[in-house]
Amino acid sequence: DSGVTQTPKHLITATGQRVTLRCSPRSGDLSVYWYQQSLDQGLQFLIQYYNGEERAKGNILERFSAQQFPDLHSELNLSSLELGDSALYFCASSKGGVTVSEQYFGPGTRLTVT
Amino acid sequence: SQQGEEDPQALSIQEGENATMNCSYKTSINNLQWYRQNSGRGLVHLILIRSNEREKHSGRLRVTLDTSKKSSSLLITASRAADTASYFCATDVAGNQFYFGTGTSLTVIP
Numbered sequence: 179d180s181g182v183t184q185t186p187k188h189l190i191t192a193t194g195q196r197v198t199l200r201c202s203p204r205s206g207d208l209s210v211y212w213y214q215q216s217l218d219q220g221l222q223f224l225i226q227y228y229n230g231e232e233r234a235k236g237n238i239l240e241r242f243s244a245q246q247f248p249d250l251h252s253e254l255n256l257s258s259l260e261l262g263d264s265a266l267y268f269c270a271s272s273k274g275g276v277t278v279s280e281q282y283f284g285p286g287t288r289l290t291v292t
Numbered sequence: 293s294q295q296g297e298e299d300p301q302a303l304s305i306q307e308g309e310n311a312t313m314n315c316s317y318k319t320s321i322n323n324l325q326w327y328r329q330n331s332g333r334g335l336v337h338l339i340l341i342r343s344n345e346r347e348k349h350s351g352r353l354r355v356t357l358d359t360s361k362k363s364s365s366l367l368i369t370a371s372r373a374a375d376t377a378s379y380f381c382a383t384d385v386a387g388n389q390f391y392f393g394t395g396t397s398l399t400v401i402p
Contacts, residue, residue, distance in 0.1 A: 180334060211390070221335075221380065221392040236391075268334055280325065281390070283334035 181205065182284035184269050190290045196257040199287045201269030203250055209233070209274025210252040211281060212244055216265035227252055228274045259291045296381045296393030304399040311368040313396040315381030316361075322384045324357055326366050329378045329395070338366075338379075373402045 181204035191197055203210050212224040214237075223236035227246035238244075241259075246252040256263060266288050270281040296317040305311050315324070323342045327335040341348045341357045341364065348355045354367040368375055378395045385391060 180336075182334075213392075220394050223390055223392070266332070270335075280337035280340055281335075282337070283327075285334050286332075288332075 180282040180284065182269060182271050182282050184267075184284035184287050186287060187285070188288050188290075190292065191259060192292055193259055193261060195259050195291075196255065197259065197289065199254040199256070199267050199269075199289075201252045201254070201271075201284060203252070203269075203271030204282050207271035207273055207282070208250065209272045210246055210250070211270040211272070212238075212252070212254050213268040213270065214265045215268060215286075216262075219265075221268075224254070233274075256289070261291050264289055264291045296383055296391065298379070298381060298393045298396040300396060301394070302397045302399075304401065305371055307371060307373055307400055307402050309371055311371050311375070311398055311400070313366050313379055313398070315364045315366070315393050317364075317381070317383045317391075317393075318362065319383075319385055321359075324355075324364050324384070325382045325390075326353075326355060326364075327380045327382060327392075329380065331377075335380065368398075371398075371400045373400050376400045 183202045185200045208229045211226045215221045224238040226234040244254045266286045268286045270283045272281045273279045296315045299314045325340045326338040329335045339350045352369045357364045380395045381393045382390045
């Protein structure tokens with residue numbers, strides 16, 4: 179158990195809908211990362227937050243957005259969903275800061291868009 | 293793409309043998325990390341090697357880094373069935389922005 183929790187575990191929704199994925203980092207970790215893993219694209223870095231502020235942006239679509247709240251939990255919002263958005267979405271956390279440290283991954287949310 | 297590429301894509305060995313997988317990347321990095329993923333589950337951090345280090349050990353794991361060739365290798369010695377998983381390298385390019393490779397799928401046959 180990494181200490182990172184993600185909800186829900188599974189999500190099935192239709193094209194055009196909007197969903198919110200939630201992540202709670204490990205106690206004491208200030209950074210939260212979001213990743214998308216699909217068979218054809220592999221593991222893609224989406225976005226990173228550090229202590230409530232966006233720090234780095236990867237291959238995140240404009241239809242996707244995220245935020246980190248004062249209690250450090252984070253949400254990833256996916257809107258106007260397309261079939262191609264079906265994937266495993268992982269959240270990871272780390273101490274963050276200047277020194278790069280290892281990331282702890284949550285169990286993931288499996289999103290299926292029908 | 294700044295993603296790393298692991299080689300081989302798939303590797304099958306007998307229990308007790310050593311497994312070696314390689315990672316190549318495209319740009320200068322701050323550090324490189326290796327992660328393991330069991331089927332459909334979250335990734336687990338194995339080891340981090342900084343750009344000024346050449347070799348690092350952790351238990352049965354040995355990682356090397358050659359920044360001149362932009363490559364790294366992960367050696368798992370005396371493999372066990374429980375080592376069956378996918379292994380990914382992740383490069384830190386711009387500080388806290390990680391790019392994962394395509395992964396090596398390792399099968400250890402008991």
